[in-house]
Amino acid sequence: MNSHNRSELHVLCSSGQLLLQPLWDRLRAWGALIQSPFFPVFFSITTYVGFCLPFVVLDVLCPWVPTLRRYKIHPDFSPSARQLLPCLGQTLYQHVVFVFPMTLLHWAVSPALLPAEAPELFQLVSHVVLCLLLFDTEFFVWHLLHHKVPWLYRTFHKMHHQNSSPFALATQYMSVGELFSLGFFDMMNVLLLQCHPLTALAFHVVNIWLSVEDHSGYDFPWSTHRLVPFGWFGGVAHHDLHHSQFNCNFAPYFTHWDKILGTLRSAHTK
Template sequence: MSVLNTSESHVVCSSGQLFLQPVWDRLRTREAFTQSPFFPAIFSITVYLGFCLPFAMLDVLCPWVPALRCYKIQPDFSPTARQLLPCLGQTLYQHLVYVFPATLLHWASGAALPPREAPELLQLVYQVVLCLLLFDAEFFVWHLLHHKVPWLYRNVHKVHHKNSPSFALATQYMSFWELFSLGFFDMMNITLLQCHPLTAMAFHVVNIWLSVEDHSGYEFPWSTHKLVPFGWYGGVAHHDLHHSQFNCNFAPYFTHWDRILGTLKSAHGK
């Protein structure tokens, strides 16, 4: 159990915290920024665009480097500037008009000061995985409803399906209500599990990465779904099939909900 030394300003860590405490201490030295209302929006857009950029560069190189096409789900497709720019503009607009005001309201409500101690590594990993599983279940139900109820699809979810085949920058090309729903699921799970701020940040990074990878259009030997055994994780080809056929693979990441309800379709014909 970690204790605070009353005669010194530093935190004495348990063995499970030693790995993360230096990272958390470094973040705490920048509290003026990390506790400001600007940080969540800047963090979100920076991580998102940082993950999108490598795939966007591959899309530019692909016509000139034929070897890259063997990794593309749709080898003859490359997004054009007329597709990329609206997606980028939509993302920037929504972060400015919706995400930043929401974080400003949260900041103005007087959020609690962050703890001095970092979470234990195993606790962080456990809670990130649990957040992903909860988000996967919540979004599966939300997603299925928005495909089965015509009014919901037409007025909320259709925007996200305007780009098919998909590409990395199309990940967050969605209506405000879809963005709000996904953000609500994220925050509800973090609050429900009482996640440490560092755990919440780790979850957001992992969640954004998995979303971008699923929409990237590229399947590599090291893609996430190939690192998860027994077909438990769908992956990019799995999600690309949803964008092309609309009636299958509704869960964003894992496959068990689609398998249970009979909406799972293999991208590799197995």
């Protein structure tokens, strides 16, 4: 690479960093909150519930709005309060009783450090994509094993399949063992890639959104899998089919591992 190209690359990286710096400076102003042991639990719950609430509202409106039913995978199904409340209660209970003590322990051993500089935009995007690919692979292996080994399924994963027609708040309706497994994958990928704290936050937001969208039961024209080309993303119908048939579509987001191992099934052949 000649000096001119290196100079252009440096300018591009610097501009990407300058683009994120004001945002990072605003977040660092809340440093006391971000560095506290309460922040990870607060951030996780508020992001998750915030993403779920629009779909809960849609489920309430769906029986009265025919247009919505066009985009609902199961048009005649709407979760009742007796299904929604236990899912929400399970999420809150596990975060308070199990996740918060682990967060407190991690905070005591390794307090969060907030660097002064924001990450470069390209670095942030590339790390988020890599974290998603790693998480997808790890969860695919974990998920496949738990469907192939009866003891693992009964002990850790069966709870998540109690709702054969998924809805948004059922996303985190899972055993504490499954919750910690997914949290471990999430945390280790960020540490492995040495992600900037802003990148880690971005990855967590994207990961939570994709998981909620996959369980939402709605397949809109603007759903993520329709925005990603070449069929790389499975989408809502892809994961919904797994909940009804159990023996296919084990990857949470991407489709390549299911294609390679022959466990990919299209919702059109349901």
